[in-house]
Amino acid sequence: MSKRIATIVGSLRRESNSRRIAAHLPALAPAGTEFHELAIGELPLYNGDLEELPAWKQLRDGVRAADGIVFITPEYNRSIPAGIKNAIDIASKPNGMNLWPGKPALVMAQSSGPLGGLAGSFALKQALAGAGALTMPHPEVYLSRVATLFDAEGKLVPDTQEFLRGVLAKFDDWVERNSPRRQP
Numbered sequence: 001m002s003k004r005i006a007t008i009v010g011s012l013r014r015e016s017n018s019r020r021i022a023a024h025l026p027a028l029a030p031a032g033t034e035f036h037e038l039a040i041g042e043l044p045l046y047n048g049d050l051e052e053l054p055a056w057k058q059l060r061d062g063v064r065a066a067d068g069i070v071f072i073t074p075e076y077n078r079s080i081p082a083g084i085k086n087a088i089d090i091a092s093k094p095n096g097m098n099l100w101p102g103k104p105a106l107v108m109a110q111s112s113g114p115l116g117g118l119a120g121s122f123a124l125k126q127a128l129a130g131a132g133a134l135t136m137p138h139p140e141v142y143l144s145r146v147a148t149l150f151d152a153e154g155k156l157v158p159d160t161q162e163f164l165r166g167v168l169a170k171f172d173d174w175v176e177r178n179s180p181r182r183q184p
C-alpha cells in the first residue's frame, strides 16, 4: 500500500531553500511514497472563536489523511517560523479533535549559518511533542550553510541527496511501524 506523506514548508518566500529541498523529496523517497504539500501561507491565525474557517478545515483534512508529515523549515530567531506553529495549533483544535497524537513526523531543519537550524528544530520538536506527534528521533536533519548544498542548476549535491535518501528510508520504517492508519 502506498504511503501518503504531507509536507509542510516553513518558509513562504518563492526562492526558499526549504522549498527547493522539499521538491527533491519525491525522487529520494522509497517507491510507493506520495507527497502532498499542506499550504500554510494563507492560513488565518488560530483563534478559538473561529472554528469553521474553510482554510483550517483543508489543513485539518490534510493532516488527518496523511500517514506521516515531513516539516522542512528554516530557523527563525532561534525558533520556528510563525506559520508552522500556527498550523500545529490549528490542527490541534477544537478540543477533543487534536489530530497530532500518534501522527508520525519528521523534522528537516536548514539554515544559512553553521548550526543547520538546530534551535529551530528543537523548538519544532517541542511543539510537536506537546501536541502528541511521534517525531522520529534519529537520524536528525540539520542542513547547515544551505546555499552550499545546491549546484549551479539548483540540484542538491550528491552527498546531501544520499543523506536525505537514508533519512527518508528510515522515516518510511517509522511510518510503517507507527501510523495508526496503517495498522490492521
Ligand SMILES: Cc1cc2nc3c(=O)[nH]c(=O)nc-3n(C[C@H](O)[C@H](O)[C@H](O)COP(=O)(O)O)c2cc1C
Pocket: 011, 012, 013, 015, 016, 017, 018, 019, 073, 074, 075, 076, 077, 078, 079, 110, 111, 112, 113, 114, 115, 116, 117, 146
Ligand atoms: C526572520 C528570520 C530570522 C532568522 N533567524 C535565524 C536564526 O536564528 N538562526 C539561523 O541560523 N538563521 C536564521 N535566519 C536565516 C535563515 O535560517 C536562512 O536564511 C534560511 O536558509 C532561510 O530559509 P528559506 O531559504 O527556506 O527561506 C533567519 C532568517 C529570517 C528571515
